[in-house]
Amino acid sequence: MAFEDLTPIVRALVPGLQGQVTANASMKPFSWFRTGGPAQLLFEPAGELDLVQFLRHIPLDWPVMVVGLGSNLLVRDGGVPGVVIKLGKSFGEIELLPGHLIRAGAAAPDVKVARAAAEAGIAGFAFLRGIPGAIGGALRMNGGAYGGEVTDILVEARAILRSGTTQTFDHAAMGFGYRRCAAPDDAIFVSALFRGSAGEPPVLLAAMDEITRQRSATQPVNTRTGGSTFRNPDGHSAWKLVDQAGCRGFRVGGAQVSELHTNFLIAAPEATSADIEALGEAVRQRVRDTSGIELHWEIKRVGLGAPAE
Numbered sequence: 001m002a003f004e005d006l007t008p009i010v011r012a013l014v015p016g017l018q019g020q021v022t023a024n025a026s027m028k029p030f031s032w033f034r035t036g037g038p039a040q041l042l043f044e045p046a047g048e049l050d051l052v053q054f055l056r057h058i059p060l061d062w063p064v065m066v067v068g069l070g071s072n073l074l075v076r077d078g079g080v081p082g083v084v085i086k087l088g089k090s091f092g093e094i095e096l097l098p099g100h101l102i103r104a105g106a107a108a109p110d111v112k113v114a115r116a117a118a119e120a121g122i123a124g125f126a127f128l129r130g131i132p133g134a135i136g137g138a139l140r141m142n143g144g145a146y147g148g149e150v151t152d153i154l155v156e157a158r159a160i161l162r163s164g165t166t167q168t169f170d171h172a173a174m175g176f177g178y179r180r181c182a183a184p185d186d187a188i189f190v191s192a193l194f195r196g197s198a199g200e201p202p203v204l205l206a207a208m209d210e211i212t213r214q215r216s217a218t219q220p221v222n223t224r225t226g227g228s229t230f231r232n233p234d235g236h237s238a239w240k241l242v243d244q245a246g247c248r249g250f251r252v253g254g255a256q257v258s259e260l261h262t263n264f265l266i267a268a269p270e271a272t273s274a275d276i277e278a279l280g281e282a283v284r285q286r287v288r289d290t291s292g293i294e295l296h297w298e299i300k301r302v303g304l305g306a307p308a309e
Contacts, residue, residue, distance in 0.1 A: 001078060001307060003040035006062075010041065014057040018046035027075040027303075030067045030086065032132075034224050035273040036075025037303060039084035047090045048160070048190055055188075056164030058083065064162060065302060066188050068134040069109060072141070072227045077273045078304030087136065091190055096120050100196045101155070106136030106189045110143070113194075118208055123199030124153050126207040130215060132227060136189045141298075142176045146211050151176035155193040162186035179231055179298060220258045224267040229280055230295040239263035241293055245286040252279035265299075277301060 005023040025042035028034050045051040055064070063082030067073060091107035094116045102122065104113045110128040113135060117125035127148025131138055138150050139157050156170045161184065175182025183189075215221055230238040242248075242262040250257045254271030257279065258264040265276055284295045 001037060003038070003079065003081060006041040006083075010043075010054075010058060013059075014054050016053065018050045019054070020044045024079075025084070027067075027080060027084070029070075030084075031070040031073045031075050031226070032224060033074060033226055033267045033271070033273065033276060035077070035267055035271055035276065037077050037079025037273075037306070039080045041083045042086060043083055044086045044088050045090075051085070051087075051160055051188070051190070052164045052166070054164075055160060055162060060162070064186070064188075066136065068107065068137040069132070071132040072137060072299050074226055074273055074276055074299050074301045076277070076301065076303035077306035080303040085188065087190070091136075092134075096122075097193075100198060102194045102196070103191060104135045104194065105191050106134065106139070108135050110134060110138055114208055115205075117196055118199075118204035119201055121199050121201050121204070122196040123204060124148070124196035125194070126204060126211060129208045129211045132221075135192055139174075139189045139192055140181060140183075141179045142181055144179075146214070149176070153194040153196060155195050157183070157189055157192040159183065159187035159189045161188075219261050220264050220266055223258075223264075224269075224271075225258070225264050226276075226299045228263050228298050229265050230263060230284075231298045233293050233295065236293060237263075238295055241287045241291055241295065242283055245283070245290040247283050247286055250279070250283065250286075252282060255279040257283060272306070273303075274306060 002024050007021050007023045010021050022042045024038045027036045027039050066085045087107040091105040093105045094108050095103040100122045110131045114125045114128035127146045130145030131143045142150050154171055158168050160166050232238050239262045247257045248262050249259050253275030254268040255275040256266050258266050287295050
């Protein structure tokens, strides 16, 4: 399906627009599943001021969402109405500061921040190697893996609100919980300041290598997947509940529960987003039936279902 072209409206409303705007842009490159419909309008800002100008001048009733590396994203087959913002290289800088501090842009991949910290002898960041996303998503979800979470290292996060105003959230204002933060849903993170501690580069790099080895041995890292599908319920592991419900290898259309790690869904080349979502819902039902426990999606599902034929 194709949405109304919003680009003429944007160019008329936003003075001095520098970033790229694309109507009905494919969202498949922005999801590791490589499925889904188009974005009505894709905006790739040239920098922070460009993003501020854009948000200040477009209508407030236009829906706006941000995509990062797409490792935890399912775009439905009908596409995403409104605006999708993709932060590029100007939001991906990593700066080493005195006092074991690191400032990272929201588009900086987690693994690059972990490596920069390790090479600089700054401990506390190795866990980021186990999160296949970017800093913006890690902030939004309090990303964690291998014994660490963003809440352990964050000093403050800088964001631009839907109104185009800039706001800095200190650690307390982020209100971190399990795979969530309390920052407003419309806050677009643009950078963050983190603090680690003194460490030895060879030791830190070895820890990252071990995380890489463990991920390769236990997760389907070279497949079209969306990372961990469901949050771990209190006192339980989601993968164990899925496995105990007999869902290892379970298929719906072109989507399958991973044989290697049952909290991962895998998309075959012919899979649709509807296949993936239907598989996830069927797994949730089976877990509910066998254990009485409700699983909740960790993968972010966005957009509209495909129109009925």
